[in-house]
Amino acid sequence: MKKLLLPLVTILFTFNAFAQKKVTLTIKHMLGSTPFAFGTTSTNSLGQSFNITRVDYYISQITIIHDGGKTTSVPNKYILATGSANVNEELGTFSVTNVEGIKFHIGVEAPTNNGDPSLWPSTHPLAPKSPSMHWGWSAGYRFIALEGKAGPSVSTTYEMHGLGNANYFQQTVMVAGVNIGSNVTINLDADYKEAVFGINVASGPIDHGANATDLELIKNFRDRVFKPGSGLPTSIKNVEQDANLSIYPNPSNGVFQIKFANSNSSITTAKIIDLTGKEIMEIDLKNISSTELKIDTKGFYLLKLYSGNENITTQKIIVE
Numbered sequence: 001m002k003k004l005l006l007p008l009v010t011i012l013f014t015f016n017a018f019a020q021k022k023v024t025l026t027i028k029h030m031l032g033s034t035p036f037a038f039g040t041t042s043t044n045s046l047g048q049s050f051n052i053t054r055v056d057y058y059i060s061q062i063t064i065i066h067d068g069g070k071t072t073s074v075p076n077k078y079i080l081a082t083g084s085a086n087v088n089e090e091l092g093t094f095s096v097t098n099v100e101g102i103k104f105h106i107g108v109e110a111p112t113n114n115g116d117p118s119l120w121p122s123t124h125p126l127a128p129k130s131p132s133m134h135w136g137w138s139a140g141y142r143f144i145a146l147e148g149k150a151g152p153s154v155s156t157t158y159e160m161h162g163l164g165n166a167n168y169f170q171q172t173v174m175v176a177g178v179n180i181g182s183n184v185t186i187n188l189d190a191d192y193k194e195a196v197f198g199i200n201v202a203s204g205p206i207d208h209g210a211n212a213t214d215l216e217l218i219k220n221f222r223d224r225v226f227k228p229g230s231g232l233p234t235s236i237k238n239v240e241q242d243a244n245l246s247i248y249p250n251p252s253n254g255v256f257q258i259k260f261a262n263s264n265s266s267i268t269t270a271k272i273i274d275l276t277g278k279e280i281m282e283i284d285l286k287n288i289s290s291t292e293l294k295i296d297t298k299g300f301y302l303l304k305l306y307s308g309n310e311n312i313t314t315q316k317i318i319v320e
Contacts, residue, residue, distance in 0.1 A: 020093050022182060023092060023183075025079075030192065038083060046199075050150035050196060051154055053147050054083070056131075058080055066098060067100070078124070078126055107163070110165045114165075140163060142163050147159045147160070151202040151204070157204055160205060163214070170222075171226055172300060172302075174314045174316055188227065195220050196217070198216065199220075247303065251317075253320060256293040257293075258283075260289050268284070270293075298319045301317050301319070
């Protein structure tokens with residue numbers, strides 16, 4: 001019996017070893033369609049000129065989505081992202097084959113948020129920083145610090161520092177990992193033009209708190225800033241390009257229009273999945289050019305498009 005058991009254990013160990021992959025997260029800082037640089041003038045959604053002189057934010061409570069919607073948490077990982085350098089952070093080694101997306105929060109979770117930063121080793125992301133990323137034990141960390149100049153002459157100072165346990169939001173980005181041997185990389189873009197979407201930066205807001213433009217900033221990071229990395233190989237393809245299909249508006253009030261460029265698309269079915277993984281709706285898309293999708297409950301959903309039984313693309317949709 002022992003002679004048989006030893007080879008079996010060896011085979012199981014080998015299988016598990018091959019299933020392990022080192023996962024790395026990269027985030028490329030962008031300003032619209034161009035690489036981000038401090039002081040570069042751009043225009044927000046209100047037509048206001050602005051630049052950015054500081055952008056710092058925390059990423060925490062990361063979860064990897066993989067292998068048909070399974071999730072694996074990344075324990076005790078904090079990333080301090082700054083505009084001065086793209087993020088290239090090893091998340092750890094996990095039993096994954098194909099990465100399909102990533103979930104994460106901007107900020108620091110309670111009760112860690114309200115702890116003493118001086119207790120962390122000096123090299124840790126949560127240790128005291130300069131410029132400061134911490135307001136004090138009761139208020140906690142700055143989740144995001146965004147500063148710059150705005151207005152017609154780009155000379156009006158604005159500062160938005162978002163914080164607060166109630167504003168610790170999760171975002172989900174569906175993006176296929178890039179596999180090279182036993183390594184897999186999750187590539188994201190962070191578009192800081194979207195960070196000031198709908199915010200009147202030309203008025204010079206100085207909001208360091210939890211319920212003014214600082215909250216709008218955090219929501220923009222949750223809903224608009226992060227996208228699949230541009231110009232990178234991916235197996236979860238762009239839905240508009242691959243299916244000749246558009247989904248609009250997104251975000252919406254719960255009513256979405258799905259429109260094909262032609263009725264000969266290979267897409268046959270759409271499934272709506274909430275972020276717990278529960279399927280809430282299935283739509284037959286065979287031989288149609290357009291249809292309406294209605295979702296009653298606010299929140300984030302995954303729209304999964306199928307050709308027969310094959311899931312060929314996945315996209316996040318938002319009901320506000």
